[in-house]
Amino acid sequence: MDTIAISPPKVNTRHWFAFALCMISYLFGGTVSTIMSVYLPVAIPELLKDHASEARLGEIGAYISAIFIYGWMSGGLLFGIIGDKIGRKRTLTLVTGLYGIATLLIVFVKDWQILMLYRFLSGMGVGGVLLVSTVYISEIWEEKSRAIVLGVLAVSFPLGIVASGGLNVLFPVWRQAFWLGLIPTGIALLILFFLPESTKWLQSKNENTDEKPPFIFDARNLPNLLSGSLIFGAVLIGLWGIFSWLPTWVQSLLEAGQDGRKERGFTMMLLGIGGILGGILSGFLINKWGSRKTLMGTFIGCFIACGLLFITNQHFSKIIYFETAFLSLFFGISQGSLSSYIPALFPIAIRATASGFCFNVGRFFTATAVFFVGTLVSFFGGFGNALLTFSITFVIAFIAAYFSKNTK
Known part of the structure; x- marks a missing residue:
């Protein structure tokens, strides 16, 4: 049971490194969320391979935008469950790598239906990152400055949205912009090999080995x-x-x-x-x-x-x-x-x-x-x-x- 507040150890270099990686993953989540909207007017006509009406372009653009949001919702729900099962660090590795690789695959996409699949997977990864990184930092950080770092983490997402506008200037060819998926993919490897697991999660798992874990819909929760x-x-x-x-x-x-x-x-x-x-x-x-x-x-x-x-x-x-x-x-x-x-x-x-x-x-x-x-x-x-x-x-x-x- 989580009846006693367990304070994490004093913040050290590893915690700051963890926060930096989470913030980068969070930031690029904002970029990946909006980058497709920036390039839709040029990407969709190329993928259709023929002249399409404005109504047709709008229809397909709406599908691609909606599928990302559905992926976001699905990832936020699914990876919360996974994060409680396998740990914060491994789940954060999984979701960051998922949206990184899915974004990278768009460089090679041949039709808009496959693009929808990649955007759904990207959305799942982003939804997972926003959730798991928040929970992870809240558990490893000391109480006196926890709220401050979580507030800073939250603003990484809109910073990433601003960055997506700059990519349109740097990369006139839309496929080139999606090579940015290499960055979160690399961040996922750094998370896996260098970040500590949440000590609070580890202690919780050890305490609950002989008892049924709590249920989110029980009377207490x-x-x-x-x-x-x-x-x-x-x-x-x-x-x-x-x-x-x-x-x-x-x-x-x-x-x-x-x-x-x-x-x-x-x-x-x-x-x-x-x-x-x-x-x-x-x-x-x-x-x-x-x-x-x-x-x-x-x-x-x-x-x-x-x-x-x-x-x-x-x-x-x-x-x-x-x-x-x-x-x-x-x-x-x-x-x-x-x-x-x-x-x-x-x-x-x-x-x-x-x-x-x-x-x-x-x-x-x-x-x-x-x-x-x-x-x-x-x-x-x-x-x-x-x-x-x-x-x-x-x-x-x-x-x-x-x-x-x-x-x-």
Whole structure:
């Protein structure tokens, strides 16, 4: 049983090396997630080998994007179970190598159906990396700075997304860009041969050799599983619902005839920058106030920022840039805080499985909820009002966090 808090040894060079490898794997997970979107307009016509209509290109592009998300969800759920069975280090080796090799194989792909298979496998690997690296670092790191390093780890993913844009400049031939799969493949070997296994996981396995391991849906863990899934799922719906359609909302505020490319692009940059800063800040806030209070304050901030952004702006002005950055800062804090909070809800023996469930079950509902934006626009009479409705999810997350377990 995980009734006594076991503090890892003081952070040393091996721990920092482990963190560096996890951060690189996490970062390239962000790059691999978005690199196909950058090259879709040139890759798909080549793979079709004939002239295709815009509708056909959009259809195949949607398939390829969707299959990656399904792989991400599947990997997050599957490799959580595997991580609790065979250990954090071996599972992290497996998932990093999986998305590295699958990305590398795209260099040689001949048709779009095989490309879908490789993207599904890449998604599984990325989903596994985001989960297992978070759980692994949370177990090997000392308590006083754990939340800070987890917040920094969380911002590696958006940094990787930014890097995918740079690859488009460096590699005009799309197949060349996918040689980057060599890097995570090499990182997987370094993880296998040089990283220590989680001592907490090893101790948990030794303690549970003669007894049945805990079950994530038993009476002890079910309340935390439900609250963790509800909090993370609600935040995910709000985040993706707003982020996905925010550029369209910005365009709707401009005068007719304006292309809005600069306004939309700068808005998205601010979303990324604010998210990165918020993720870094989250660890310091957790150390000061604890995870639960930090989350509740963050959700209030998200709700207020949404009201400020979508109620007070009927026409585009530069104040939107500041309000967008304000909102994305709270978004970033929420993601960094949840990376620390969710794993701590569960005993070590089922931590990866339960965290994988909480992190990924909400993605199914998120994908569905975002599709309803178009309907909400018609019902509420505009993108601003439609996106404002998504801020209700932060109220739900606040209530769930209020009644959830305090892990501090």
